[in-house]
Amino acid sequence: MENKKKHYVRPLNIKTGKVEMNFGAGGKASAQLISQLFAKYFNNEYLMQGDDGAYLPEANGHLVMATDSHVVYPLFFSGGNIGGLAVHGTVNDVAVCGAKPLYMSAGFILEEGFPLSELEQIVKTMAEEAQKAGIYIVTGDTKVVEKGKGDGVYINTTGVGVVPHGIRLSGSHCKPGDVIAISGDIGDHGVAIMSQRANLGFETQIQSDSASLNGLTEKLVKEIPSLRCMRDPTRGGLGTTLNEIANQSQVGMKIFEEKIPVKESVMAACEFLGLDPLFVANEGKLIAICGPEDAEKMLEIMRSDPLGEHAQIIGTCVKDENCFVQMETPFGGIRMVDWISGEQLPRIC
């Protein structure tokens, strides 16, 4: 984010204007876009320094850094847009490591011809969601590619946070006997996107669950001494994420199908679309794993948060050198929960 001098800046036509190649060339047009759109909404003392990087306060604790490029299609969907998703995705990746998310960068790749009015909506949502999560967008970058070399807008966000002293969570810390909880209904985001893409008019429109989880994660970090690991099950869904953790910790997992919360509408849409909710992306759900001694307290804290009111304990870690994740069906059968192997849902985030 460079510069904001007054005398050379002509007004940008946000209402009917479109992204032009010169918006990415580093000259007056770039400065115009930055000052009249990005700086206007992201406005904070760090971003406004106007240097090549943002000069930030000293950090008191271990750093956490996470990055995500967002290429979701469509850009606007029921329950959100790419801008909100870009904030939530990175806030959550930092937060699940036990850190308080503090600073975020935003890198835009714009396609020539993209309407500025839509870009403004996206930027406005990013600003609002960043403020809600208490994170500053401190530095940014804009590139423009020719029509047909992008798809409207792609957004990379990278987040930095600080972990409170004495806290160290990891997917590799789980032990047999540990208890696995999920913060609410699974599959909402993926189904919202897919049903919109397929142009399905379900009776009740399914909304993405896209949200920042750092309020909830901070409470768990503070209150649950035996907290081992948190993870937000995005691409690949709950099933893939549990497999990742099982593999990192070299444990097995046993989960109970009847405990896994799924909305009826999402289940119906999944059946229609041929999807398994276990492998459908979430953007505002939390997996948390702790020792058995804190299980009830963990569930209570989750349920007391607006983003965790449908939280459930869904299973436990078990000793298994194959690191299998197995699910008991309501009829007592056992189903293997494998990784998804291919492309279930492309460009879902």
Added chain:
Amino acid sequence: MENKKKHYVRPLNIKTGKVEMNFGAGGKASAQLISQLFAKYFNNEYLMQGDDGAYLPEANGHLVMATDSHVVYPLFFSGGNIGGLAVHGTVNDVAVCGAKPLYMSAGFILEEGFPLSELEQIVKTMAEEAQKAGIYIVTGDTKVVEKGKGDGVYINTTGVGVVPHGIRLSGSHCKPGDVIAISGDIGDHGVAIMSQRANLGFETQIQSDSASLNGLTEKLVKEIPSLRCMRDPTRGGLGTTLNEIANQSQVGMKIFEEKIPVKESVMAACEFLGLDPLFVANEGKLIAICGPEDAEKMLEIMRSDPLGEHAQIIGTCVKDENCFVQMETPFGGIRMVDWISGEQLPRIC
């Protein structure tokens, strides 16, 4: 960068394989790409933690954060490729703020069908250049977009560094009388790219100057007490960057054309291509500005570094409420150096 379990990973065909949509879907194919390509080359203790974000050491000092998305075309050019550029660009943005670059994220947006062999070359170069610069690539992300929605590969890198205690540089710190230096010949990167795009066969092929400047910037930070500001003149070139700094500091600048180092071959190519080297991108050049008392020492330090051997003092800051950058020609005339207004060079970085 998630997971690296052995028993599910099939070998990737890097020699003749191409990027497939499922490489970005978060399942087995994603894990395969990560373990056999990214983790193989970027291998370090932070990346290998395998959690959603990287857990890093405590930082002792103010943080600096900078981001850049790279969309350069062509991906491979004389003197480098997009991978090296993505490291250099972000290392330099962090370094010119006076910080030691420590950690970097890498976000890839791959186009379906992109040859894995080319991706490997790019990733290999990134790894080599990161190692040279002493920065760790600690976290990453890969998305895949359909053929025709990208252009091979776009790379976002975001860097975090730490500023030594007591150091605070900014483009807003310059005062009349301050001395402006450039670390070497200008315009190499932009001309290398443009002549390749235009398919010009110049007698001597012009090479990009793409390089990490943090070795040089660290020396200046340490040795030059009156150092006000450093900046790498990328998009928009020397001319635009000087205007930005003049504007931030509310000073004018007077520079001398005969002092500005430009290679003869670059000058000839610029004439042929209709470009002004003042506004052509550099990717391994440094502008440094200090008080007059340290000018000679600054030049000496620059010239003692391999990346600064052609360094020159090119002018001074002057009192000017219009913040004009003016250039004296060899014949004593004065030329205004304005911002470039439009798209001189799209997708140059």
